[in-house]
Structure formats: C-alpha cells, structure tokens
Amino acid sequence: MSDVGGLPDWLEAWFAERENECRARGVDAVLWIRPAGGPPDRPGRKATPDAKVDLEVGSRWGNIGVFGESGGSLTGVDFVTEVAWQAYLHPQSPEDLDAVVDQALAWAEATAEMPSWAS
DSSP states (O other), X not given: OOSOOOHHHHHHXXXXXXXXXXXXXXXXXXXXXXXXXXXXXXXXXXXXXXXXXXEEETTEEEEEEEXXXXXXXEEEEETTTTEEEEEEEOOSSHHHHHHHHHHHHHHHHHOOSOOTTOO
C-alpha cells in the first residue's frame, strides 16, 4: 500500500469527521474499534476487522471494515429487496478510500441497487 497509512486510524478519522453529518441525513452510523488485546481470529473463520463502521437507513445496511495496512471490505444489504453485495478494497491513496466509502454511504442512503464496482 502506498501512502495510505494505518487504515483503522483513517476510518476512525473519517467517522469523526462525518458522524454528525450522517446522523443529520438520517443515517444511523456506528464505529467499532477492535481492542488491542482482543481475542485472536479463529482458524478457518473470516478475519475480524481492526475497525469498522456500520451504516443503516431503513431496510438498507452497509458495513465498511478495514484490516491494518492490508485493505478492507464493503458490504451492503437491503433486507426488503434482498439485494446484497460485497467489495474488497486495496486502496492506493486516502482519496481512493474517501471515494469508495462515500459511494457506500450514498448506496445506503439512496438506492437498493448493487453498485457497479461491487461483486
């Protein structure tokens, strides 16, 4: 990863800057930080993110999870239309992160369609 630095710190800063704006727009936003002394990942299980943000609007839920320096994942689910998607991130700059996370926020707010960049 080039100049992105610690992804958990970046996500925490993103949340601090945008939490009030999200709530003012009707988005329930919650930040989760994995405790430094927390339990290790269990073998054969999906890794636990070092930091994540959950975004919820009505029937739509989005999750942004980041893993140290290695990247992260985005997940979106609409519980009414049953649209679900996931994308994995390997950002090369803070601007890359901002753009993708802002798209995930826009998805949670505005549409139940899968983003074109998600798999």
